[in-house]
Amino acid sequence: MDEATAAKVKKECDGKTLKSQISTRKNISRIRDAVNLTDLQVEAHKLFKITPKETQAIAQELYLGAYISYPRTSSQKLKRDRI
Numbered sequence: 001m002d003e004a005t006a007a008k009v010k011k012e013c014d015g016k017t018l019k020s021q022i023s024t025r026k027n028i029s030r031i032r033d034a035v036n037l038t039d040l041q042v043e044a045h046k047l048f049k050i051t052p053k054e055t056q057a058i059a060q061e062l063y064l065g066a067y068i069s070y071p072r073t074s075s076q077k078l079k080r081d082r083i
Helices: 003-013 037-048 052-064
Strands: none
Touching: 037 052
């Protein structure tokens, strides 16, 4: 936005009151179980025809980018001190 346009917008807004309406709602969602690597590989192949090796590489990249938790486990059991 150039300076003239910004000045015009500012002039139109001067002295006016912003009116807004905020609504809230409760959203209850169930926490899903973590997907283990085997299930992820099966789904990736079924839906996208991605090989298990490619799926593991993608999961590793997502993990390294901090987008997902550690992908190389098939265990759904967590140590008691990790819960």
